[in-house]
Amino acid sequence: MNREEVIEICEKNWNPTAATMYRISHRTMEHSAHGQSVTDNEGNSFLDFACSYGVFIVGHTQxxxxxxxxxxxxxxxxxxxxxxxxxxxxxxxxxxxxxxxxxxxxxxxxxxxxxxxxxxxxxxxxxxxxxxxxxxxxxxxxxxxxxxxxxxxxxxxxxxxxxxxxxxxxxxxxxxxxxxxxxxxxxxxxxxxxxxxxxxxxxxxxxxxxxxxxxxxxxxxxxxxxxxxxxxxxxxxxxxxxxxxxxxxxxxxxxxxxxxxxxxxxxxxxxxxxxxxxxxxxxxxxxxxxxxxxxxxxxxxxxxxxxxxxQDLPARAEHLGTRLLTGMRRISAIYPQFILDVPGIGLMTGLKCVSPAVETAITIEMGKQNIHLGHSMNEKENHPVLRFYPPLTVTEQEIDHCLSALEVTLQRLEKRPLFIFKIMNQLIKRQYKMPKSLLYKLTGVKKVS
Ligand SMILES: Cc1ncc(COP(=O)(O)O)c(C=O)c1O
Structure with a gap:
């Protein structure tokens, strides 16, 4: 089955809102996962820093x-x-x-x-x-x-x-x-x-x-x-x-x-x-x-x-969590227009974003660099925390790779005029209430049958 066929079944037999969300997020379908990475059905691999909000602590398919x-x-x-x-x-x-x-x-x-x-x-x-x-x-x-x-x-x-x-x-x-x-x-x-x-x-x-x-x-x-x-x-x-x-x-x-x-x-x-x-x-x-x-x-x-x-994963989480949190704080401090705070303990870390639009924009840009993050999916929260929850088996190199991607992401966001985020916020707040044809047009979803 291709992605759209799967989404259509989801729309008809399960949850139309989830189907819309799959379409507008442009996320590909996860096919397999090993260790810290997830591979989609098109063969692209992603570093999993979402971990289904903390589930995959020992890495996938251990x-x-x-x-x-x-x-x-x-x-x-x-x-x-x-x-x-x-x-x-x-x-x-x-x-x-x-x-x-x-x-x-x-x-x-x-x-x-x-x-x-x-x-x-x-x-x-x-x-x-x-x-x-x-x-x-x-x-x-x-x-x-x-x-x-x-x-x-x-x-x-x-x-x-x-x-x-x-x-x-x-x-x-x-x-x-x-x-x-x-x-x-x-x-x-x-x-x-x-x-x-x-x-x-x-x-x-x-x-x-x-x-x-x-x-x-x-x-x-x-x-x-x-x-x-x-x-x-x-x-x-x-x-x-x-x-x-x-x-x-x-x-x-x-x-x-x-x-x-x-x-x-x-x-x-x-x-x-x-x-x-x-x-x-x-x-x-x-x-x-x-x-x-x-x-x-x-x-x-x-x-x-x-x-x-x-593997003494708690000690590993403490040690690597410090590396991740320190890096996230160093990078975020340069961008107070986007990040309000960087809370964290162990490998439970996150970016408190100034708005849902910023959270979504960071998630999308990190996705383009093949890193999955834990989006709050909570458009009602004014300052959502975008979660960085990697498996506790994550390596130092993978953390550094994620930090470099975050740096690139925030640099890219800085180049956008701030009013774009204001428009995006309105869109996010109303996304499930507006006509689907308009939502799909605005988010670049190709024609749905
Ligand atoms: C802190 C906490 N309590 C309870 C639950 C509910 O667990 P479940 O979704 O398995 O019912 C969750 C799920 O994310 C959770 O994070």
């Missing part, structure tokens, strides 16, 4: 993981309900040794949002007198009906309101507001230790620890969503290590298999599980997922963790 998964597939892929396999048991034991404190009860799911919901259910059941949740403004925790309740990015939930009303939003980094919101105690506080999405905010030192202390003082549960940050992305195995925090539950997903299988897990403390079972009479079966934690996924996770440890 042979160490693929061989382990193949061996597992040769014996059993999905276990019969109620049974258990050796690699699942090993994975549970492994997570228990890696995580701090008594975080050692693993509940497996298939997606991040599902694992978030599991944590919400556990939090509500742990203390039925407390139903209030505290969340961070602009945080992202998934889009199922349950997880929408605690989503700080309000745009995603508007069409589905009314949802739970006992949820308070607190700005990231504002400990005074957090203290006020927690008051005498709430069911749970949900936090991404590094605020991701199109924002990328690094917490001030000690901030997560202060929240932990407030939770301990008030008997509120602390739930860390480390779906984006864990397994080295932030420069530590887990981002909670920066503040030596031990939450009551931690949620892991993306990096857990490095994109080799779809999996998520909520790991709760032994003490919380004890309370649920002994004090609340909860049967833990009500929390589980039938297909969560199958041998195929769990083997991928176990071997990905082995690979991450063997």
């Amino acid at each position: 042979s160490y993981i693929q061989q382990a998964v193949q061996k597992q597939l040769d014996s059993i892929a999905i276990k019969p309900y109620g049974s258990c396999d050796e690699n699942t048991i090993k994975l549970m034991a492994k997570l228990a040794t890696m995580l701090p404190g008594d975080l050692n009860r693993s509940y497996f799911c298939n997606s991040g949002a599902e694992a978030i919901e599991l944590a919400m259910r556990a939090a509500l059941a742990a203390n039925p007198k407390r139903q209030k949740m505290v969340i961070i403004s602009n945080s992202y925790h998934g889009k199922t009906l349950g997880s929408l309740n605690i989503l700080g990015q309000t745009g995603h939930k508007e069409p589905f309101t009314p949802l739970m009303n006992n949820v308070e939003h607190v700005p990231f980094g504002d400990i005074v507001a957090m203290k006020k919101a927690i008051g005498d105690g709430v069911a749970a506080v949900f936090i991404e230790p590094v605020l991701g999405g199109p924002y990328l905010e690094i917490p001030p030192a000690g901030y997560i620890k202060q929240i932990e202390c407030l939770c301990r003082e008030t008997g509120s549960l602390l739930i860390a969503d480390e779906i984006q940050t864990a397994f080295g992305r932030s420069g530590k195995m887990f981002a909670i290590e920066y503040d030596n925090v031990v939450p009551d539950m931690i949620i892991l997903s993306k990096g857990l298999t490095g994109g080799h299988a779809a999996i998520a897990v909520t790991v709760m403390s032994a003490e919380l599980e004890r309370k649920l079972i002994e004090e609340q009479g909860l049967d833990p079966q009500v929390l589980t997922s039938g297909s969560g934690g199958n041998p195929f996924n769990n083997t991928a996770a176990l071997s990905a963790i082995e690979f991450i440890e063997q």
Whole structure:
């Protein structure tokens, strides 16, 4: 099938907005990927600094993981309900040794949002007198009906309101507001230790620890969503290590298999599980997922963790992240008309752009130089952060190559009159509302049948 045929099917059978986006972005179709690069169906290779917002931490199609998964597939892929396999048991034991404190009860799911919901259910059941949740403004925790309740990015939930009303939003980094919101105690506080999405905010030192202390003082549960940050992305195995925090539950997903299988897990403390079972009479079966934690996924996770440890990817992310961030800051400082800030920790780095038009223009110019970046796809955000999230296996040469391309990109943008960006901003804000024929004409899409 050629690209347009694929897009037509997408338009008819799935999502017309996505089809329009594929057309106007002029992105070719991804065909294969190895290590740090992705190859399209026309044979062009791209350095992947998007990584599906942090998923492919061990590089694409990592042979160490693929061989382990193949061996597992040769014996059993999905276990019969109620049974258990050796690699699942090993994975549970492994997570228990890696995580701090008594975080050692693993509940497996298939997606991040599902694992978030599991944590919400556990939090509500742990203390039925407390139903209030505290969340961070602009945080992202998934889009199922349950997880929408605690989503700080309000745009995603508007069409589905009314949802739970006992949820308070607190700005990231504002400990005074957090203290006020927690008051005498709430069911749970949900936090991404590094605020991701199109924002990328690094917490001030000690901030997560202060929240932990407030939770301990008030008997509120602390739930860390480390779906984006864990397994080295932030420069530590887990981002909670920066503040030596031990939450009551931690949620892991993306990096857990490095994109080799779809999996998520909520790991709760032994003490919380004890309370649920002994004090609340909860049967833990009500929390589980039938297909969560199958041998195929769990083997991928176990071997990905082995690979991450063997290669010491967290230390690599810390070291190479400094190189990338320093370079991005040096280059961006010359162009304050385009870049407001360059946040980063480990290999979670980004450019806070002055406008969506600048974010899009940089993405396109970097694409022309065969580098994929993590575009926020959030035309409502005035200053989106364009993410640079390479696999943690990225080399120094690849980072330097990306930095050179960024230099060229910003030089090219500087040559354009600024009013072009103003027009582009209007276009981006209205792109899905204007007649498609006009949008296609403006973005140079050839005639669509
Ligand atoms: C921090 C965070 N939480 C939750 C989710 C939801 O995960 P999923 O898309 O697998 O449901 C994501 C996904 O990007 C995420 O980044």
